[in-house]
Amino acid sequence: MRRLLRVLCMIGALSAIGYGLSAGSEWSDRRWLQALAVAGLLLIIAWWPAGTRYFSTFNRSTMRLATILLVVFALISVQLVRVQIVQSSRTLDRQQIGPGGQVVQNPRNRLEEHPELRGSILDRNGVVLAEQIGDGEDTYRSYPQPAVYGLTGYYSPALYGASGLEASYDAELAGRKDPNPVVDWLDDVLNRDRSGYDLNLTVDLELQQLADDLLGDQDGAVVLMDAGTGASLSLASSPGYDPNRLYTDNESTEEQLAEAGAYWREIIARDDAPLVFRPAEGLYVPGSTFKMLTASAVLNSGMSTTETMYRDEGALEVDGRVIIELNRPDESRVDWTLEESFAYSLNVVFARIGLELGAELLQEYADRFGFGEAPPAGVITVPSRLTSGETELSDSRTLVADTAFGQGELLVTPLQMALLGAAIANDGEIMEPYLVDSMVDADGEVVEQASPSVWKKPINEQTAEAMQELMLASATYGYASGAQIEGLTVGGKTGTAEVGGGAAPHSWFVGYGSDGERTLVTAVIVENGGPGSVAALPIGREMLAAAFAP
Amino acid sequence: MIGRFRFTEFQLLLVPGIATIVGLLTIYVASTGNLNWDWQDIWISIAFMGAVVAISFLFSLTKFGGDQIIFPITVALSALGLLIIQRLEPSLAALGPGYAQLPERQLLYLWVGLGLLAFVVIFIRRLSWLRRYKYTWAVGAIFLMVVTMVFGTEVKGARLWLSVGPFTIQTSEITKIALVVFLAAYLAENEDLISSTYRLGPFNLPPIPYLMPIVIMWAFSLLVVVAQNDLGTALLFFGVLLSMIYQASGKLSYVAVGLFSFAIGVVIAYERFSRVQLRIQNWLDPWRDPLDAGFQQVQSEYAMASGGLFGRGLAFGSPGFIPEVHSDYVFAAIGEELGLLGTFAVLMLFLLLVFRGYLIAMRAKDPFGRYLAAGLTSILAIQTLIILGGTVRLIPLTGITLPFVSAGGSSLLSNFLIIGLLMRISDPDRVS
Numbered sequence: 016m017r018r019l020l021r022v023l024c025m026i027g028a029l030s031a032i033g034y035g036l037s038a039g040s041e042w043s044d045r046r047w048l049q050a051l052a053v054a055g056l057l058l059i060i061a062w063w064p065a066g067t068r069y070f071s072t073f074n075r076s077t078m079r080l081a082t083i084l085l086v087v088f089a090l091i092s093v094q095l096v097r098v099q100i101v102q103s104s105r106t107l108d109r110q111q112i113g114p115g116g117q118v119v120q121n122p123r124n125r126l127e128e129h130p131e132l133r134g135s136i137l138d139r140n141g142v143v144l145a146e147q148i149g150d151g152e153d154t155y156r157s158y159p160q161p162a163v164y165g166l167t168g169y170y171s172p173a174l175y176g177a178s179g180l181e182a183s184y185d186a187e188l189a190g191r192k193d194p195n196p197v198v199d200w201l202d203d204v205l206n207r208d209r210s211g212y213d214l215n216l217t218v219d220l221e222l223q224q225l226a227d228d229l230l231g232d233q234d235g236a237v238v239l240m241d242a243g244t245g246a247s248l249s250l251a252s253s254p255g256y257d258p259n260r261l262y263t264d265n266e267s268t269e270e271q272l273a274e275a276g277a278y279w280r281e282i283i284a285r286d287d288a289p290l291v292f293r294p295a296e297g298l299y300v301p302g303s304t305f306k307m308l309t310a311s312a313v314l315n316s317g318m319s320t321t322e323t324m325y326r327d328e329g330a331l332e333v334d335g336r337v338i339i340e341l342n343r344p345d346e347s348r349v350d351w352t353l354e355e356s357f358a359y360s361l362n363v364v365f366a367r368i369g370l371e372l373g374a375e376l377l378q379e380y381a382d383r384f385g386f387g388e389a390p391p392a393g394v395i396t397v398p399s400r401l402t403s404g405e406t407e408l409s410d411s412r413t414l415v416a417d418t419a420f421g422q423g424e425l426l427v428t429p430l431q432m433a434l435l436g437a438a439i440a441n442d443g444e445i446m447e448p449y450l451v452d453s454m455v456d457a458d459g460e461v462v463e464q465a466s467p468s469v470w471k472k473p474i475n476e477q478t479a480e481a482m483q484e485l486m487l488a489s490a491t492y493g494y495a496s497g498a499q500i501e502g503l504t505v506g507g508k509t510g511t512a513e514v515g516g517g518a519a520p521h522s523w524f525v526g527y528g529s530d531g532e533r534t535l536v537t538a539v540i541v542e543n544g545g546p547g548s549v550a551a552l553p554i555g556r557e558m559l560a561a562a563f564a565p
Numbered sequence: 566m567i568g569r570f571r572f573t574e575f576q577l578l579l580v581p582g583i584a585t586i587v588g589l590l591t592i593y594v595a596s597t598g599n600l601n602w603d604w605q606d607i608w609i610s611i612a613f614m615g616a617v618v619a620i621s622f623l624f625s626l627t628k629f630g631g632d633q634i635i636f637p638i639t640v641a642l643s644a645l646g647l648l649i650i651q652r653l654e655p656s657l658a659a660l661g662p663g664y665a666q667l668p669e670r671q672l673l674y675l676w677v678g679l680g681l682l683a684f685v686v687i688f689i690r691r692l693s694w695l696r697r698y699k700y701t702w703a704v705g706a707i708f709l710m711v712v713t714m715v716f717g718t719e720v721k722g723a724r725l726w727l728s729v730g731p732f733t734i735q736t737s738e739i740t741k742i743a744l745v746v747f748l749a750a751y752l753a754e755n756e757d758l759i760s761s762t763y764r765l766g767p768f769n770l771p772p773i774p775y776l777m778p779i780v781i782m783w784a785f786s787l788l789v790v791v792a793q794n795d796l797g798t799a800l801l802f803f804g805v806l807l808s809m810i811y812q813a814s815g816k817l818s819y820v821a822v823g824l825f826s827f828a829i830g831v832v833i834a835y836e837r838f839s840r841v842q843l844r845i846q847n848w849l850d851p852w853r854d855p856l857d858a859g860f861q862q863v864q865s866e867y868a869m870a871s872g873g874l875f876g877r878g879l880a881f882g883s884p885g886f887i888p889e890v891h892s893d894y895v896f897a898a899i900g901e902e903l904g905l906l907g908t909f910a911v912l913m914l915f916l917l918l919v920f921r922g923y924l925i926a927m928r929a930k931d932p933f934g935r936y937l938a939a940g941l942t943s944i945l946a947i948q949t950l951i952i953l954g955g956t957v958r959l960i961p962l963t964g965i966t967l968p969f970v971s972a973g974g975s976s977l978l979s980n981f982l983i984i985g986l987l988m989r990i991s992d993p994d995r996v997s
């Protein structure tokens with residue numbers, strides 16, 4: 016009986032502590048302390064010394080006292096685990112604005128920064144995209160090229176930290192980290208100050224400017240990358256913001272801090288979210304461009320060939336929901352090959368394919384292409400996803416059908432769509448995307464040189480070839496036929512993603528061009544830009560043409 | 566000549582000995598950034614360990630047969646404290662001349678403390694005289710507190726210090742021992758009476774007349790302490806008193822009554838004193854006023870969080886951001902630089918020390934030695950828990966030192982005296 020009570024108390028105490036620790040920041044400190052107090056009482060019961068009947072009063076009560084103290088020591092240990100491990104990163108990031116507008120934050124953030132030693136960011140031709148101007152205390156960071164504002168991100172150690180490359184390569188730019196672990200350790204032990212490294216990007220400023228110009232006032236994103244290496248040539252995001260105005264450091268005057276603060280509040284209040292770096296962090300409905308994935312899945316699993324015939328009578332009922340076909344060029348025809356269905360983007364056919372594949376295979380292929388994980392790209396990326404997470408694809412057949420032609424609950428990043436195109440254009444292999452070609456130390460020595468590597472191989476070579484045929488067909492006689500460029504092999508797929516709420520659909524284009532030596536892949540989204548062939552496709556075409564221009 | 570070499574003690578001293586010297590070397594090399602060092606740069610740790618080893622040999626030479634565990638634990642904690650203070654020296658020196666040469670001063674206190682410990686262990690053969698003059702200690706303790714209250718030096722709003730010639734003494738460090746000596750003597754004499762009951766008509770009452778001296782003694786010291794604005798010490802006195810009465814009587818009802826009256830006291834204090842409200846608020850939510858009232862606590866949270874599991878390494882953190890880091894918040898500095906492993910190690914050392922102390926009490930043959938050992942151990946235990954609980958925000962923070970680790974002469978001397986007395990009691994052959 017007594018033993019049972021002890022076990023129960025132990026279980027109760029451990030579950031209170033375990034639950035409280037895993038609840039993290041959802042629990043207030045007050046609630047946590049209450050749970051800890053309960054756990055403490057339970058522990059005292061569980062550990063209460065037994066068999067002390069024949070002990071002297073003094074010895075018995077001393078053992079009991081020691082037990083109580085032991086429990087308090089145990090509670091302090093648990094609290095230490097919470098403070099030093101579980102809540103650690105939350106505490107370190109915690110900041111607050113004081114009554115006088117002072118920023119209360121971890122002073123260690125600022126202490127480690129030596130802004131004057133911070134490295135520069137350069138494009139592939141050595142054009143400066145971000146650099147530190149000035150020496151010692153009077154220094155600021157300059158971003159001379161508006162076209163890359165979103166990519167470089169801002170740097171504001173005294174107030175808002177950093178974003179973009181400034182954030183993802185913070186340790187290297189600040190010189191806190193050496194790629195050679197031995198050197199890194201020695202520097203650490205000897206507390207040596209280091210100049211930051213310069214980053215040489217794979218990005219071509221001219222292409223980046225072109226993308227920025229082509230987007231113009233429209234919101235959206237352009238991705239252009241080398242399918243054979245994974246090197247990004249352009250990652251454009253619109254609208255932008257001016258990182259020059261957010262710079263602050265330890266030596267900033269109150270006035271400078273106030274100005275940066277005012278600008279910050281202005282941009283975070285805007286509806287069009289300029290701080291979201293759309294190529295990597297923007298989540299959109301993919302529309303018909305997602306058919307690339309559905310077609311890849313059905314081809315790779317051997318269920319169809321490009322010539323397999325599908326029936327499209329203009330409408331398809333799935334569990335009470337009717338999918339209306341609006342894309343057939345000839346409404347009297349009901350039988351279409353897979354290639355034609357892809358070129359003409361027939362929703363009914365792809366809904367059928369989706370149902371044929373089933374939720375499981377569709378999910379499997381999405382995962383193979385990298386859905387559900389943040390692709391490694393040199394900047395912060397977010398994972399693309401098939402469903403919102405609250406529902407599962409297998410929950411409903413209508414959702415499977417909708418997803419297969421690119422609607423449903425799908426949310427993808429432009430980068431993910433470019434990677435999908437890259438798998439097709441690069442014979443089934445997705446090269447790991449990268450942005451930093453090399454890092455150079457203050458003496459001009461290259462400390463790290465990127466080397467292309469395979470990230471994923473979602474489909475086999477035959478499937479990739481068949482998919483290239485589909486993409487070529489789409490760009491020859493299908494809805495992407497406007498993408499043709501003289502002297503290049505161009506394949507592509509447009510998308511018109513319905514966003515609901517009466518707003519114009521998002522305009523998508525994913526395509527690739529090859530001159531026999533290099534294969535470049537592009538993904539373009541123009542938010543609320545209308546049909547894919549109208550807004551996004553011309554931008555993609557221009558990007559490919561310019562990239563291959565001699 | 567050496568009858569029984571204290572081999573266990575000697576072995577246990579090796580680890581803190583090596584750790585403190587290597588640790589100091591790390592601090593030196595890390596702060597200068599080059600590997601050239603000199604013996605002079607680490608002389609403080611060597612000087613400390615030299616004295617420690619000499620005293621251990623002296624114990625062997627004088628055929629002292631007592632406990633061999635608590636001395637190494639004490640040394641390990643003191644060595645860690647010395648290390649942390651040397652590591653904090655640069656940021657403390659910037660605070661003003663009052664903080665100059667803190668490591669050297671700490672070394673001096675440690676030497677004197679070690680001397681005191683050795684003196685008690687080797688030369689004080691019998692403790693019965695302590696028992697005999699129990700009321701002298703009680704009255705003396707109260708007198709000392711009143712004197713401090715009237716003539717003391719005020720530091721940060723609390724008058725806890727007494728200037729005697731070139732020294733300033735924190736008198737509560739002396740009174741805490743004097744009170745325990747008095748209580749131990751009193752309880753030893755009236756052991757049977759205190760656990761008995763006292764019949765008044767149909768009621769079984771506690772032996773109120775026999776508890777009176779204790780209660781009066783305690784109430785007076787508590788009042789003085791509260792008047793001095795030293796809540797940590799008040800809590801310590803109260804906790805030690807409760808634990809000793811419980812050990813003597815074995816009655817949880819006494820503890821319950823004590824805790825209940827304490828709860829009432831807290832409620833009254835909360836309503837009457839704004840500084841108590843402030844402490845409670847800082848305990849529950851230091852972020853309400855992170856720049857002023859909660860500043861110290863918020864900085865300590867940042868420091869502990871930046872430590873993580875392994876810590877940032879000695880001399881690689883920035884514990885200097887925490888005000889009073891060398892005394893009240895030394896544990897946060899350990900948390901930042903030595904991580905969770907370091908804080909756990911410190912907790913384990915204190916836990917071992919406390920358990921060992923109670924073991925000595927349980928093994929002691931005479932009642933006075935038993936109660937004295939128990940009371941002295943409770944001082945260490947409760948003081949440790951009060952300051953650690955406050956640092957990690959388990960309870961409201963009350964300024965009190967972490968035994969052996971925090972900087973400060975009075976606290977070091979009194980705690981070394983406690984260890985000396987415990988070791989003395991642990992010697993089975995020579996207990997009075």
